[in-house]
Amino acid sequence: MKRGIDKILLIATIIIAIFGLIMIYSASFVWAEYKFNDPYKFVKMQAIFFLVGLIILYILSKLDYHIYLKYANIILLICAILLILVLIPGIGSIRNGSRSWFGIGSLGIQPSEFAKIGLIIYVSKYLTNNKKNMKSIIKGVFPILGVIGFFFAIIMLEPDFGTAMVIVLTLVVLIFTSGVNISFFLKIGLFGLVGIVGLIIAAPYRMKRIVSFLNPWSDPLGSGYQILQSLYAIGPGGLLGQGFLKSRQKYFYLPEPQTDFIFSIISEELGFLGVLIVSFLFLVIFYRGMIISLKSKDMFGKFLAFGLSFGLIIQATLNLMVVVGLIPVTGVTLPFLSYGGSSLLVSMASIGILLNISRNI
Amino acid sequence: MFFNDIHIRIRFVIIVMIIAFLLIIGKVFYIQVISYNKLSKITEDLWSRKMTINAPRGDIVDRNGNILATSIVTTTIYVVPSQIKDKEKVSKDIAEILNCSYDDVYKYVSKHSSMEIIRKGMDLDSAVADKIDKLGYDGVYLVVDSKRYYPYGDTLAHIIGFVGSDNQGLSGLELTYDSYLKGTNGELKYYSDGKGNKLEIPDSYVSPTKGMTLKLTLDIELVKAVDNELRNATDKYNADAALSIVMNPKTGEILAMGSLPSFDPTNYQNYSEEIINRNLPIWMTFEPGSTFKIITLASTIEEGTVDLFKDTFTDTGAISVDGGTLHCWKHGGHGTQTYLEVVENSCNPGFVSLGNKLGVEKLMSYIKNFGFGSKTGIDLNGEGNGILFKEEAMGPLELATTAFGQGISVTPIQQITAVSAVINGGLLYTPYVVTSVTDDISKAIVFENKPKLKRKVISPETSATARFALESVVSNGTGKNAYIENYRVGGKTGTAQKVKDGKYMVGNYTLSFIGFLPANDPEVIVYVAIDNPKGVTQYGGTVSAPIARSILLSAIETLNIKEQSGGMLKEYSYLDVKYLVVPDVVGMSKSEATKALKDFKVKYSGNGDKVVYMSPSANTFQSVETTITLLLN
CATH class of the missing domain: 1.20.5 (Single alpha-helices involved in coiled-coils or other helix-helix interfaces)
Structure with missing residues (x-):
């Protein structure tokens, strides 16, 4: 029985992406005017990516997802090559302290974003093909963890802790759904904890981030600055907000308000009501993705749909938790809403693939 | 599955x-x-820059509403360094207008801070402010400010006090009533971005609220008269200090108070702390001398130990007490006198005998009941206590000297408050200078002082007899120089040798006079003390009584006290000009009138033969030098 695409998912996606465009304009015009003498600079760029994203979404929603099963290895190989290339000075360029970009003029491509989809496809394929082996930790789980570990390592070389974190969490949870013994995840959790401690020892600035998360007032002008400025934006928003375009924190108090901390500006301008609307849209997208996964008739579709929608929601959750001060600053963007071409393209592509899977349920 | x-x-x-x-x-x-409220507060401070607009302090006015202290509008320059683009030019232009060095301005303009007040740019008048306003520089703000102004300069400095550079009360009533006077500061708030640039959000302005009005019991006309007299006296006699208090004896309201040396409240930094902190009329303690005899007198009358009019005392010029000898101020003594004459003559041995008749216990109990030895509780800072002998340590000599006002020390305010009780019917009041505090906006009275009765010390009858005795001191005794024609004046002189390091100083006296009128129903009481006048006979009657008289004359005018007949006639010495009652000649013929007015000089006006009007009017005391003008029909 062949059905149409999931219209609710499509509509929710388009609403949230357009809403993102509007809020990027509101959050960025001060900064854009100051930096580029053009208040529309960021929103124009993002609008182009949105249109490209729509085309990609349309194409991918038409493209049978089983094709990824076939090309998964090649896709992953391309991702690995790009991730290694980006590390080479002269090819990759540095932004915000990470060598994670291919710069083309003012446009920039982040290979780590694309690696996210590549890895979800690859792991979904692996889980589908090794259904029986997954009962065994050594034969089934360790090989795929090795692949994930390799990608984690090269992304951390940039370093881009936020993206690496999102990828690992997504893939581990994806493996979890495949039926691997629960006790293994407790061990992996312990291992992860040790790993995080190790990373902190390797780069003490991460400890600073944790301390500043626990008490941002301890260093209000240093490590606690971002989270404090975020709270200063959210707090005065109140129930209904200061009103669209009326944020004060975007006036050079909150640095680059159109990126990681755009949710602060949304809370400031639209208040608690705006927060509820954004949360609702994310939950709708996540829920429709989960429904597609649950209803999908083949294993690959199930894993792929789960991985893509969980990837989006876990990224959103991490971002929101940072912005509201529940976890330390990690540097994760908010899908659809934060300014950033690669992030938007990858999010739209994920939805496109999900929509294609939804045709076969 | x-x-x-x-x-x-x-x-x-x-x-x-x-x-x-x-x-x-x-x-x-x-x-x-x-956390909404907490965070909103933090961010309000983060987003906005505030300029405080100092509230004008409330006025201080006299009993008739005349302004004694007020606030005048000035301007203060604030600069927001981050908003000033061409710092050199702005500094140069402002320095030129303020007439100060470029560096004085530049150090504020170039500071890394959100906002600065240019020190040299405070308290500007409107002409200077206008010039700076015309420059129209971004980041330079002119904010309304206020500055304290005392129209009477040093005249009331000790009572009113002064304010500091931030308009905060530092001394006197300015300090005591600071919370009422200071008002509520306003603010001008504008919003800025994280880089300090001004945002296009309307400024918010909270206007300041002026402080409350403090109304005093003082009468500025009387204060000015007192000040004048004290200045003349210190100039004339080169005195170390001079002070005076004028009070309503029936309520304790201080009508005037003044003392020299004083200071300029706007430039208080130029004066020593002694001068600023010592409000002599309430701080200074000295041997009261004869003015204290009023207390002994009142106690004697109340106790009935002698009959003033019948009992006599023989003064040989000295009296022997406890092996020592106390001299009368008059060499050879006053001879045999009634006790009324003892009072009139201020005869020391006579008062020693009055003291003896009372005894230590009674005299000291009256002295304490009249308020000596403890603060009066006047609503001014820096009051002194005075020193009395310890009752248990008092022998005959201490009793004797206390009776005529030596060996103890009192403050002027204690003295005038006690004498007020003697003459007002026997009631001791707490003196005060603040009548009320009024909120300028709501017109509501926030605080009010009413006459405060402490206790009844003597009976009204005793008080009446004491008034009579004190009236006779002015008419017939040592207080003659305070006599005012057509008014009944009572009073007492005081001459006290000053004490330094436990020894009397040679030729250094405090000369005082306490006087009141009308003697039968006192409306005003005046105390005057001149410290160490030079080149003059050092008696209270010669130095202080004329000053008190002038102040009483001013009080008659400002308080509009009516003329009165029926008082005691002054006894004349050959030096005195004679005063007579002018007979009524209206209705008489020209010749009859001339005969009736034979003691006066007469001037006629008009061509008739019948007197229709006379000036000054009939039945008043006039000097024989006075020309009586008669209008003839």
Whole structure:
């Protein structure tokens, strides 16, 4: 029985992406005017990516997802090559302290974003093909963890802790759904904890981030600055907000308000009501993705749909938790809403693939 | 069923993520609703730059509403360094207008701070402010400020006090009543971005509220008269200090108070702390001398130990007490006198005998009841206590000297308050200078002082007899120089040798006079003390009584006290000009009138033969030098 695409998912996606465009304009015009003498600079760029994203979404929603099963290895190989290339000075360029970009003029491509989809496809394929082996930790789980570990390592070389974190969490949870013994995840959790401690020892600035998360007032002008400025934006928003375009924190108090901390500006301008609307849209997208996964008739579709929608929601959750001060600053963007071409393209592509899977349920 | 396990795990993940979202929403709710007020306050300070607009202090006015202290409008320059682009040019232009060095301005303009007040740019008048306003520089703000102004300069400096550079009360009533006078500061607030640039959000302005009005019991006309007299006296006699208090004896309201040396409240930094902190009329303690005899007199009358009019005392010029000898101020003594004459003559041995008749216990109990030895409780800072002998340590000599006002020390305010009780019918009041505090906006009276009765010390009858005795001191005794024609004046002189390091100083006296009128129903009482006048006979009667008389004359005018007949006639010495009652000649013929007015000089006006009007009017005391003008029909 062949059905149409999931219209609710499509509509929710388009609403949230357009809403993102509007809020990027509101959050960025001060900064854009100051930096580029053009208040529309960021929103124009993002609008182009949105249109490209729509085309990609349309194409991918038409493209049978089983094709990824076939090309998964090649896709992953391309991702690995790009991730290694980006590390080479002269090819990759540095932004915000990470060598994670291919710069083309003012446009920039982040290979780590694309690696996210590549890895979800690859792991979904692996889980589908090794259904029986997954009962065994050594034969089934360790090989795929090795692949994930390799990608984690090269992304951390940039370093881009936020993206690496999102990828690992997504893939581990994806493996979890495949039926691997629960006790293994407790061990992996312990291992992860040790790993995080190790990373902190390797780069003490991460400890600073944790301390500043626990008490941002301890260093209000240093490590606690971002989270404090975020709270200063959210707090005065109140129930209904200061009103669209009326944020004060975007006036050079909150640095680059159109990126990681755009949710602060949304809370400031639209208040608690705006927060509820954004949360609702994310939950709708996540829920429709989960429904597609649950209803999908083949294993690959199930894993792929789960991985893509969980990837989006876990990224959103991490971002929101940072912005509201529940976890330390990690540097994760908010899908659809934060300014950033690669992030938007990858999010739209994920939805496109999900929509294609939804045709076969 | 094949997917069963996977589906359970997917559903588990869905639930976990929904919980995660609820957690986020809950945290946002906490930040936006629970912490709303706290964070809004922090961010309001973060986003805005505030310029304080100092509230003008409330006025201080006299009993008739005349302004004694007020605030005048000035301007203060604020600069917001981050908003000033061409710092050199702005500094140069402002320095030129303020007439100060370029560096004085530049150090503020170039500072890394959100806002600065240019020190040299405070308290500007409007002409200077206008010039700076015309420059129209960004980041330079002119904010209304206020500055304290005392129209009477040093005249009331000790009572009113002064304010500091931030208009805060530092001394006197300015300090004591600071919370009422200071008002509520306003503010001009504008919003800025994280780089300090001004945002296009309307400025918010909270206007300052002027402080409350403090109304005093003083009468500025009388204060000015007192000040004048004290200045003349210190100039004339080169005195170390001079002070005076004018009070309503029936209420304790201080009508005037003055002392020299004084200071300029706007430039108080130029004066020594002694001068600023010592409000002599309430701080200074000295041997009262004869003015204290009034207390002995009142105690004697109340106790009935002698009959003033019949009992006599023989003064040989000295009296022997406890092996020592106390001299009368008059060599050879006053001879045999009634006790009324003892009072009139201020005869020391006579008062020693009055003291003896009372005894230590009674005299000291009256002295304490009249308020000596403890503060009067006047609503001014820096009051002194005075020193009395310890009762248990008092022998005959201490009793004798206390009786005529030596060996003890009192403050002027104690003295005038006690004498007020003697003459007002026997009631001791707490003196005060503040009548009320009024909120300028609501017109509501926030605080009010009413006459405060401390206790009844003597009976009204005793008081009446004491008034009579004191009136006779002015008419017939040592207080003659305070006599005012057509008014009944009572009073007492005081001459006290000053004490330094336990020894009397040679030729250094405090000369005082306490006088009141009308003697039968006193409306005003005056105390004058001149410290160490030079080149003059050092008696209270010669130095202080004329000053008190002039002040009483001013009081008659300002308080509009009516003329009165029936008082005691002054006894004349050959030096005195004679005063007579002018007979009524209206209705008489020209010749009859001339005969009736034979003691006066007469001037006629008009051509008739009948007197229709006379000036000054009939039945008043006039000097024989006075020309009586008669209008003839």
